[in-house]
Amino acid sequence: xxxxxxxxxxxxxxxxxxxxxxxxxxxxxxxxxxxxxxxxxxxxxxxxxxxxxxxxxxxxxxxxxxxxxxxxxxxxxxxxxxxxxxxxxxxxxxxxxxx
Numbered sequence: 001x002x003x004x005x006x007x008x009x010x011x012x013x014x015x016x017x018x019x020x021x022x023x024x025x026x027x028x029x030x031x032x033x034x035x036x037x038x039x040x041x042x043x044x045x046x047x048x049x050x051x052x053x054x055x056x057x058x059x060x061x062x063x064x065x066x067x068x069x070x071x072x073x074x075x076x077x078x079x080x081x082x083x084x085x086x087x088x089x090x091x092x093x094x095x096x097x098x099x
Contacts, residue, residue, distance in 0.1 A: 003065060011065070027053070036064055 004010025018024060030053065033039030040056050048073035054064040 003063065023048075034061075039060060 001013045002010050003013065004086070017026065030039050034055060041055075046072075050067065050069040052066040052068070054066070056062055056064065
């Protein structure tokens with residue numbers, strides 16, 4: 001599953017092993033609701049304590065993904081991967097004070 005913004009930024013999530021397909025079905029139902037702009041708060045119940053999905057509709061709709069504990073990335077490895085990706089692009093945006 002790829003979660004991405006309108007600008008094309010995103011992350012890739014993959015289920016590599018899971019005990020409860022019922023929970024995955026519930027999560028799929030919740031994302032169906034997201035696609036319609038009104039997810040059922042009760043349908044999004046997900047027992048994995050290290051992965052949480054949230055929905056906000058104001059001021060504009062977005063899905064919030066929280067990774068905690070063992071699902072959280074190894075921050076030093078993530079930093080190295082980001083710097084490797086950054087090396088592929090010219091530096092821009094900070095010279096004039098803009099981000």
